[in-house]
Amino acid sequence: MKATLERAVLLKSLGHVQSVVERRNTIPILSNVLLEAGEDGSLRLMATDLDLQVDERVEADVSQAGATTVPAHTFFDIVRKLPEGSQVQLSAAEGKMEVVAGRARFNLQTLPRDDFPVIAEGELPTRFELPAATLRQIIDKTRFAISSEETRYYLMGIFFHVADDKLKAAATDGHRLARVTVEKPEGADGMPDIIVPKKCVGELRKLLDEVEGTVEVSLSGAKVRFGLGSAVLTSKLIDGTFPDYNRVIPTGNDKLLKVDPKSFMDGVDRVATIASEKTRAVKMAVDADKITLSVTSPENGLAVEEVPASYGSDQLEIGFNARYLMDILHEIEGDSVEVHLADAAAPTLLRENDQSQALYVLMPMRV
Template sequence: MKFSIERAVLLKAVSQAQSVVERRNTIPILANVLIEAEGDTVQFRATDLDIEVVDKAPAKVEQAGATTVSALMLHEIVRKLPDGALVAIADDPAAGRLSVQAGRSSFNLATLPKEDFPVMASSEYTANFTAKAGVLKRLFDKSKFAISTEETRYYLNGVYMHVATGEDGQVLRCVATDGHRLARIDAALPDHASDMPGVIVPRKTVNEMRKLLDDDDQEIAVSVSETKVRFATPAITLTSKVIDGTFPDYTRVIPVGNTRQLEVDAKEFAKAVDRVATVSSERSRAVKLTLEADKLVLSVNAPDAGAAEEELVVAYNDEPLEIGFNAKYLQEIADQVDRENAVFLFNSSGDPTLMREGGDTSAVYVVMPMRV
């Protein structure tokens, strides 16, 4: 195998591949990236056995072939090469070495046989559809903060992507929850997506897939089966196993009878929560909201550290209410709001609170209160 490739193109391809590789591996081949050169493209493939990423890059291939080399090492070398460099890569199968040359720099890296590299089995996908990168970005970005980190409740360690019935018919919906807060985001259902099975996309997959979505107008090909999900652009294909479990019936925890409505500037609210939470003990970070006519008082009382209070002018004309929340949860939910105003709907100090962005019901958040 022998080819030459621009440093910027190579860095982009290798970056995507090496981020999938687990840092601590008991199987040496999983630390490697499989490099396959043929025609006028070079393919970089990496896997951790649950996720596989394949990145195609244009190159001048003098001799077709394939080998595997440490993903992290190759990435570090390419990252440190000067901008604009032309990188020449060749392997010597007999010596088990890969040479990397650019200008006056040359490196010799150990390789492992390509035959040992595990390639993820291709799957028959139930549904194949395309969606704009901007749509997928919104669905996953607005929901991923609520993914649970508890390994015991593994079925909550991802985003539940499924077809649901919204106010105006069927929608593509993403839901995430950790039991303390919940995010439910809807988008228009893409063509050919109606027979898609509901799948739980793991957290790592969500984070890796996010790297494909830099151009909002780019069409992303999405394929879904009961066991796998695949996101593809013309250059990169990301395939992942989905979480084998049943996502709980989230509709039961979304309150429908909350009538006390608070409307507040989302950015001002998030900053105020951050300020008063400064004095709270890190363990609970509880913030009390005291609501009266057109006035919201945020307060924290931490006996060991001190107290803080801030008043905001808001739109509220229901009965007075005192309710407490985890400051981190309030901030994360407020940070999701793209519009100017956040609308909170309360029932009582012990019931879940609903939040949405202005009059938009396509993004709904639920947060459980705390005793303060």
């Protein structure tokens, strides 16, 4: 295999694929990235961890077609440190690959292309397109609520399903819930309910930064594939049943609090400075024209701050985990957030307004 291409092109593509590769691998081939030079003048780069796979093609000057695999992170570090604007020559033969750019020359150990595993997709009967901006919004407004508790593996991803003629995406860790509702794309009828794993969500979000138009989504009950321009991301889905999250979305919370999310978040952030790491609890005393935020810590003392607000019901005291509350407020884009309260023990609903695509539910804490 012999191919030459610009450093910037190689670095960008390598950046996309190498982040899938785990730092520690018991199977040596999984530490490598596949490089395949085609006679059509393309260089294919591919990496996998057996659950997730990124496959990308870039243009290259190919003088000899062929394929090999090299250690992904080492190769990425080399290309990253090569001189800007340089042409990188890759030539592989007899168990080695030579990398030449300017006066720099590297010889890397390779493993055979035939040993490299590829995720078999099988049939992907459901196919539709989503604007990249919509998919970015769905991920940004839900992924903070994904659980990291491995005993509840079915919560370790974003749940996508079609309901009420809309496409809905939800994530929860049992303490908070985030849900986004968007128009159902053409072709999504009959789509199975799927849970996209957290690692796939993270890699997809990185790739979406460079996609302007639409993303092609193809899926079955077991796999999903995202077509993102020159890159294709394929992932296994979480094999589990996502709980019926609609049961925790409160419908009878009749106490409405309206507040500026930025000043609310900043106030919570300030008083939480002295909160204990374990509980991160902040108390809210809600009154007609203000919220009094307070944190009492046996080790650090007391912090109090008042935030202007609009509220028309009985006085109420309620406690929340400061980090969870701030995560939600960070995703509110407008200059007002509606906080729908019931009492100190009931789930609280937060949203921008009744027209917004995103809604959030937060469980209170005892303080």
